[in-house]
Amino acid sequence: MAIEKMDLVNIKGPLNKLDDTILKCSDLGCFHPKNITPASLAGSKFEELEYKNPYQKLLSRMVTLAGDAGIELKYGDIENLVVDRQEVKAFVSEFSERFLTLQAQRGELQKNIEQHRNALIHLRHLEGMEVSFDKIFSNQYIKVRFGRLPLDSNRKLSYYNHKMFFFFPFDKDESYLWGVYFTTNEYAQEVDDIFSALFFERVRIPDYVHGTPQLAIDLLETQYKDETQKFDTVQKQIETLVSENKARFLDYYRQVRFLCSTFDLRKYVGVANGMFYMVGFIPKGNEKRFSETLRAIDGLTVDLMPEDNDKRFQAPTKLKNNWFVRPFEMFVKMYGIPSHKDIDPTPYVAIVYTLLFGVMFGDLGQGLLLSLAGALMWRFKKMELGPIVTRIGFSSAFFGLLYGSVFGFEHALDPLYHALGFSGKPIEVMDAGTINMLLIGAVGIGALIIMVSILINIVLGFKQHDMDRAIFSQNGLAGLVFYGTVLCGVLGMLTGTSVLNPVVIALGIVLPILLIFFKEPLGKLARGERKISFESGVGSFIAESFFELFEVVLSFVANTMSFLRVGGFILSHAGMMAVVFTISSMVSAGASPVVIVIGNLFVMCLEGLIVGIQVLRLQFYEMFSRFFSGEGEPFEPISVDMAAVQ
Amino acid sequence: MLDSMSSKAIFTKIKAMYGHRLREEDFEQLMHKSSVPACAAYLKSQTWYGEVLRDVQETQIHRGALEELLGRAVFEQYSRLVHYAGKGNRFYRYYLIKQEIGMIINAVRLIGNDDPNEFVSAVPGYLLGSVSFDVLSLAACKSFAEVLEVLRRTPYYKVLSELQSGDGGPASLPLVEHALYDHYYKTVLAMIDQQFRGKTAEELREMFCTKAELISVTSLFRLKRSFADSPLQLHEMVLRYKGRLPGRLMEQIVNAQDAAEVLDILAHSAYSRYFDKDNFVYIEYSAGSIRYNLAKKYLTFSQNTTTAFVAFMVLQEIEIENLINIIEGVRYKQDISQMRALLIRGGV
Numbered sequence: 004m005a006i007e008k009m010d011l012v013n014i015k016g017p018l019n020k021l022d023d024t025i026l027k028c029s030d031l032g033c034f035h036p037k038n039i040t041p042a043s044l045a046g047s048k049f050e051e052l053e054y055k056n057p058y059q060k061l062l063s064r065m066v067t068l069a070g071d072a073g074i075e076l077k078y079g080d081i082e083n084l085v086v087d088r089q090e091v092k093a094f095v096s097e098f099s100e101r102f103l104t105l106q107a108q109r110g111e112l113q114k115n116i117e118q119h120r121n122a123l124i125h126l127r128h129l130e131g132m133e134v135s136f137d138k139i140f141s142n143q144y145i146k147v148r149f150g151r152l153p154l155d156s157n158r159k160l161s162y163y164n165h166k167m168f169f170f171f172p173f174d175k176d177e178s179y180l181w182g183v184y185f186t187t188n189e190y191a192q193e194v195d196d197i198f199s200a201l202f203f204e205r206v207r208i209p210d211y212v213h214g215t216p217q218l219a220i221d222l223l224e225t226q227y228k229d230e231t232q233k234f235d236t237v238q239k240q241i242e243t244l245v246s247e248n249k250a251r252f253l254d255y256y257r258q259v260r261f262l263c264s265t266f267d268l269r270k271y272v273g274v275a276n277g278m279f280y281m282v283g284f285i286p287k288g289n290e291k292r293f294s295e296t297l298r299a300i301d302g303l304t305v306d307l308m309p310e311d312n313d314k315r316f317q318a319p320t321k322l323k324n325n326w327f328v329r330p331f332e333m334f335v336k337m338y339g340i341p342s343h344k345d346i347d348p349t350p351y352v353a354i355v356y357t358l359l360f361g362v363m364f365g366d367l368g369q370g371l372l373l374s375l376a377g378a379l380m381w382r383f384k385k386m387e388l389g390p391i392v393t394r395i396g397f398s399s400a401f402f403g404l405l406y407g408s409v410f411g412f413e414h415a416l417d418p419l420y421h422a423l424g425f426s427g428k429p430i431e432v433m434d435a436g437t438i439n440m441l442l443i444g445a446v447g448i449g450a451l452i453i454m455v456s457i458l459i460n461i462v463l464g465f466k467q468h469d470m471d472r473a474i475f476s477q478n479g480l481a482g483l484v485f486y487g488t489v490l491c492g493v494l495g496m497l498t499g500t501s502v503l504n505p506v507v508i509a510l511g512i513v514l515p516i517l518l519i520f521f522k523e524p525l526g527k528l529a530r531g532e533r534k535i536s537f538e539s540g541v542g543s544f545i546a547e548s549f550f551e552l553f554e555v556v557l558s559f560v561a562n563t564m565s566f567l568r569v570g571g572f573i574l575s576h577a578g579m580m581a582v583v584f585t586i587s588s589m590v591s592a593g594a595s596p597v598v599i600v601i602g603n604l605f606v607m608c609l610e611g612l613i614v615g616i617q618v619l620r621l622q623f624y625e626m627f628s629r630f631f632s633g634e635g636e637p638f639e640p641i642s643v644d645m646a647a648v649q
Numbered sequence: 650m651l652d653s654m655s656s657k658a659i660f661t662k663i664k665a666m667y668g669h670r671l672r673e674e675d676f677e678q679l680m681h682k683s684s685v686p687a688c689a690a691y692l693k694s695q696t697w698y699g700e701v702l703r704d705v706q707e708t709q710i711h712r713g714a715l716e717e718l719l720g721r722a723v724f725e726q727y728s729r730l731v732h733y734a735g736k737g738n739r740f741y742r743y744y745l746i747k748q749e750i751g752m753i754i755n756a757v758r759l760i761g762n763d764d765p766n767e768f769v770s771a772v773p774g775y776l777l778g779s780v781s782f783d784v785l786s787l788a789a790c791k792s793f794a795e796v797l798e799v800l801r802r803t804p805y806y807k808v809l810s811e812l813q814s815g816d817g818g819p820a821s822l823p824l825v826e827h828a829l830y831d832h833y834y835k836t837v838l839a840m841i842d843q844q845f846r847g848k849t850a851e852e853l854r855e856m857f858c859t860k861a862e863l864i865s866v867t868s869l870f871r872l873k874r875s876f877a878d879s880p881l882q883l884h885e886m887v888l889r890y891k892g893r894l895p896g897r898l899m900e901q902i903v904n905a906q907d908a909a910e911v912l913d914i915l916a917h918s919a920y921s922r923y924f925d926k927d928n929f930v931y932i933e934y935s936a937g938s939i940r941y942n943l944a945k946k947y948l949t950f951s952q953n954t955t956t957a958f959v960a961f962m963v964l965q966e967i968e969i970e971n972l973i974n975i976i977e978g979v980r981y982k983q984d985i986s987q988m989r990a991l992l993i994r995g996g997v
Contacts (some may be wrong), residue, residue, distance in 0.1 A: 067682075153774070178704035200769055202711045202717070203709070550846035
């Protein structure tokens, strides 16, 4: 269970060597920088490096332009990094100007088209009206506003009932009420303000619309078609402009992005008295290579110290595991990164996950096929899950060998067993006697896993001098003794041996329960606090602790029983394959192999997925929740931000 | 107890809804937009907000209307989850109480304002059917006494009537805010005590008490920066709910000389990683980051539905805050790096 040890590094050098240093650190790929603050360099006249990234503004402009122009920003090989910033600026300005002009034209046309479309909606509602618009709009004393009101605002309209206006809705969609309001000249400003506050979107009936609504509709439709044609033309001009400039734009973008990312690494640098300072961590074993490379730069000093030398800087976590365990780091990282005070739970996860998956999904043929699928996932798609699938596939195959199951053929391996001197398969899953054994065995595995997890928590608690955690908590010594005693009692009842006597009950059950109950005050005493106060009163403390204790006891039972699913899935796998074979025997001889193949694939995918998720759930909830907090910081060595470049 | 079959279904639903949240790249895209309509177009076509924005015309949408629609989207999520929870889950009403309090505070703030449209415009229309008093009547209130009259049949009346001065004149806004928030946290914590036990109660208490504590810290910081109120007056501004700061530290904050000293105290408290004096952005940002991280932790790891619900609503509120900040930033052509610095993402 390894977390790589680190060295704290202080780098100091003349300011003119900063770029060289950053580049070397980036090339070495093992330096994790920490943000440097004035407090980090107490005593020095510290100032932050105030270099403004000269590429930031240009890059930002290019990203905005690309977004507007629909250019997908991709990283590719940089053919020539000697970029002239002025040249790029001029190109971007010209491209931007031409694009924005066309975009403005398009926006204006789009707005007109929308206006016309909205006006048409209004006019269609007024088709039956034989009044001329000229009459409506030429009225000297009345103001008329067509538009739409959000439905949410319509509810607020009631507040203004006493105001001088009439609102006539004539259509409603899921979000808006379409209508018109009338008011007098005198109140026009006030009423317009009201509707503006209610987010009324005004639809302007164009000035050139005259006559009755029907005449207006005809006119607007013609206008609408004209605008749409113009819009298409401008759209084509934009597309041509973009396609003509795209290649050059992308080439410049890659270069600017690259230079900008390199420059951004300066945020880790502090400056005092004309010297720059950097603080960070490197993994143990890199000291020689790192210091030799950097010390080759004139005037640079590199100080290496133990990782806990300066409490202000928390060392990052780099997990170090062997080839078998390494892929399972993915599951650990999904939950959180262990800090340097914790242990790396990856090996524990790898063993438990592989074993449980194999037990729950035991089939020689399907297991080997799963391993092959995992290998292909990694080989062609570089999927992180691939190597895990390969490992658990082998585990599945191993347990399949014990259960005597190959693609659901339950007796295909009988000759092998006979040759080895067995009378039949070692474990007959569907045998009535075996079922009980499997379920009890599953609970037994669960109890063992829970106890190991508690043990890890106790060790960590002592290591961190946290007595609450190590002794008094449900996942501490008290919990372990209580759980162990109850398990022994249950085991005694099953085997007919009496283990529980008054002394064992008092020491193994009552005492741990009392310790858990008084965890809070006992923890304070252990921390050396003299005064124990109950913030919400003694009554509240007792009530809360009682219910918590109740929950603790219940959760021990529930968590142990949770492992019943391990046994359940062994049976479910055998059951599902039995269904496949029953169906295959019901169809014709020709279709039978097809049913068996499809059935196998179906069971493999469905059950493989469910078992994978269930085991992960057991890991996260029954194991990790007992000892793993995942509050570490991942080790991220300094490098040019290629992800951002991409 | 909420842990029924339906609550498990809500748990799954919450996780599914959270899966639709805006990602880092969405915020980046939005910050790079050149106008509010462009933001609206992106939200409409690329994010889960598209559902409430479907009928919106990007070129015409008003910023206020857009923000109200975003708020509606979150309220619809809330309503859906509460609908699944059934009638038994009275606790979920905490969200509406908070909205009501927000509207009352706004009404008191705007007393004497000649333009009632400002208040009406700010009232989320989608809440009108869910609140316990006639919100719109608050718009016409010209005095604190009139506000009280509107609230007469609600629990807020008793809370606020104690603040009324002899002539029925307006009470000071910070005192009103304090009294209402105090009422809110008392009510919510009482509901927690009544309905939950064990880990659930502990998790919920932590989330609400931390928020209360952050409100106190934020108010004190702002008051120290802008006014020279005496510690005696400031004592009244503190919400006494135990979060992560011990009582003596809160006392130190109350007695601090100025905002810089408050920051210094916080930089050495349980919140130290959020109050680095050298990287301090603004107090609401730090408070938001604390809430974000706490809610994210509980949404990821808690196995309890109610905790997940509260955590999810906190994260949704923060998402809306982030969006509104970006929309404002785009509208006023703010520098992208400035917008990025204000984005609450749990970083410190």
